[in-house]
Amino acid sequence: MKTKALIIVDVQNDFLPGGALAVKDGDKIIPIINDLQKEFDFIVATQDWHPSNHGSFADNHEGKEIGEFIDLNGINQILWPVHCVQGSFGAEFHKDLKRDNWKAIFQKGSNPLVDSYSGFFDNNKQGDTGLSDYLKTQGIKEVFICGLATDYCVKFTVFDAVAEGFKTFLISDATKAVNIHPNDYDIALEQMKDIGAAIIHSGSVHK
Ligand code: VGL
Ligand code: ZN
Numbered sequence: 090m091k092t093k094a095l096i097i098v099d100v101q102n103d104f105l106p107g108g109a110l111a112v113k114d115g116d117k118i119i120p121i122i123n124d125l126q127k128e129f130d131f132i133v134a135t136q137d138w139h140p141s142n143h144g145s146f147a148d149n150h151e152g153k154e155i156g157e158f159i160d161l162n163g164i165n166q167i168l169w170p171v172h173c174v175q176g177s178f179g180a181e182f183h184k185d186l187k188r189d190n191w192k193a194i195f196q197k198g199s200n201p202l203v204d205s206y207s208g209f210f211d212n213n214k215q216g217d218t219g220l221s222d223y224l225k226t227q228g229i230k231e232v233f234i235c236g237l238a239t240d241y242c243v244k245f246t247v248f249d250a251v252a253e254g255f256k257t258f259l260i261s262d263a264t265k266a267v268n269i270h271p272n273d274y275d276i277a278l279e280q281m282k283d284i285g286a287a288i289i290h291s292g293s294v295h296k
Contacts, residue, residue, distance in 0.1 A: 091130045091131045091227075091228070091229070092228055092229060092230040092231060093129060093130075093131065093229070093230075093231045093232075093233065094129065094131040094132065094133060094224055094227075094229045094231070094232050094233070095125060095126065095128075095129040095131070095132045095133075095232075095233050095235070096133055096134070096135065096208060096220075096232050096233070096234045096235070096236075096246060096250070097122060097132065097133070097134040097135070097186075097191075097235060097236050098134075098135050098208055098234060098235065098236030098237060098242050098243045098246050098264075099135055099136065099137050099173075099236055099237045099238070099242050099243075100115075100118075100119065100122065100134070100182055100183055100186050100236050100237055101136060101137060101173055101179065101180055101181060101182055101183070101237075102178055102179045102180070102181055102182075102183060103137075103172040103173050103177075103179030103180065104137075104172075104173075104237040104238060105183055105237075108172070108179055109170045109171060109172040109173075109179050110169055110170055110172040110173075110267070112237050112238050112265045112266065112267055113265065113268070114265050115237050115238075115265050116183070117265070118235065118236070118237075118262075118263050118264060118265055119183055119185050119186055120185075121235075121262060121263045121291050122186065122235055122236070122263050123185075123186065123187045124291065125233075125235065125260065125263060125291050125294060126187055126190060128294050128295055128296050129190075129233070129296070130296075131192060131227065131229060132190050132191050132192060133191060133192055133193050133194070133195060133220070133223075133224075134182070134188070134191055134193075134194050134195070134236075135194070135195045135196070135197060135208035135218075135220075135236075135242070135246065136173075136180065136182070136194055136195070136196045136197070137172070137173035137180070137196075137197060137198050137205075137242065138173060138175050138180060138196035138197060138198055138199055139172070139173050139174055139175065139180075139198045139199070139201075140174070140175060140199060140201050141171070141174050141175075142201045143198065143201045143204075144161045144162070144166065144201050144202055144203070144204070145161070145166055145167075145168065145169050145198075145204040146168070146169060146170070146171045146172075147168035147169065147170065148170075148171055150168065153168055154168065155168055155169065155170050156168065156269070161202070161203065161204070162202050162203060162213070163213075164203065164204075164212055164213055166204060166212075173198070175199070192227075193223065195208050195218040195219065195220045195223075196218070197211075197216075197218050200216055203215070203216065205218075206241045206242045206244070206245035206246075207242070207245035207246045207248065207249045208220050208242070208246040208249075209221050209246065209249035209250070209253065210249055212245075221249070221253045224255070225253075229255070230255065230256060231255060231256040231257075231258065232250045232255045232256070232257055232258070233258045233260055233289075233294060234246055234247050234250065234257065234258065234259050234260065234264075235259075235260040235263035235264050235291075236263070236264060237264065237265060238264075238265065238266055238267045239264040239265060239266035239267075239273075239274050239277045239278070240266040240267055240268065240269075240273040240274060240276070240277040241267060243259070243264050243277075244277045244280065244281060247259050247281045247284075247286050248281070248284060250286075251284050251285050251286055256287075257285070257286040257287070258286065258287045258288075258289050258294075259278070259281050259286050259287070259288050259289070260289055260290070260291050260294065261278060261288050261289065261290060262290055262291050263291050
């Protein structure tokens, strides 16, 4: 019985060097994630998938700049460059990322009124991608999380995985951070550890 799942978060062109919201050295984790996939029989991925009128895009707010905060329907929202627009090249998974053994892809961020960092729920916890029920229905008890970006979508996916009752592992060398502040990666790891996730290295993951 397969009880372990690998969750690959948002390894999409816009989060990789040259992309609209590029994560420094984001491409370095692709070979690591490809190797990791050999250790799992159960793999799912998430995909940031925004309509062009998404409320998290600075361009959609007159006079606002990238990095500024606004109130977006009651939630404090940092403004991002336009990224991962549905159907665009930037929203596609990187061409070198192996995807032949994926069971399913969970798209998020489609509601223009709320951002969705976690692969499970919107930032207001109202929208549900169905990932939690899917994993539970399949008998998954442990989730191993990697991808982009450590300090946003990976962190909130880890938070929700723990809250949903999964034994949760963050694979620290298979994730990279946006690092708006230089130590955001380290802070994110501390926060994930504090809520009960285990921080591990890809070398310690075996079938
Ligand atoms: C992400 C910012 C905005 C991520 C997605 O995948 O970490 N970050 N949208
Ligand atoms: Zn996004």
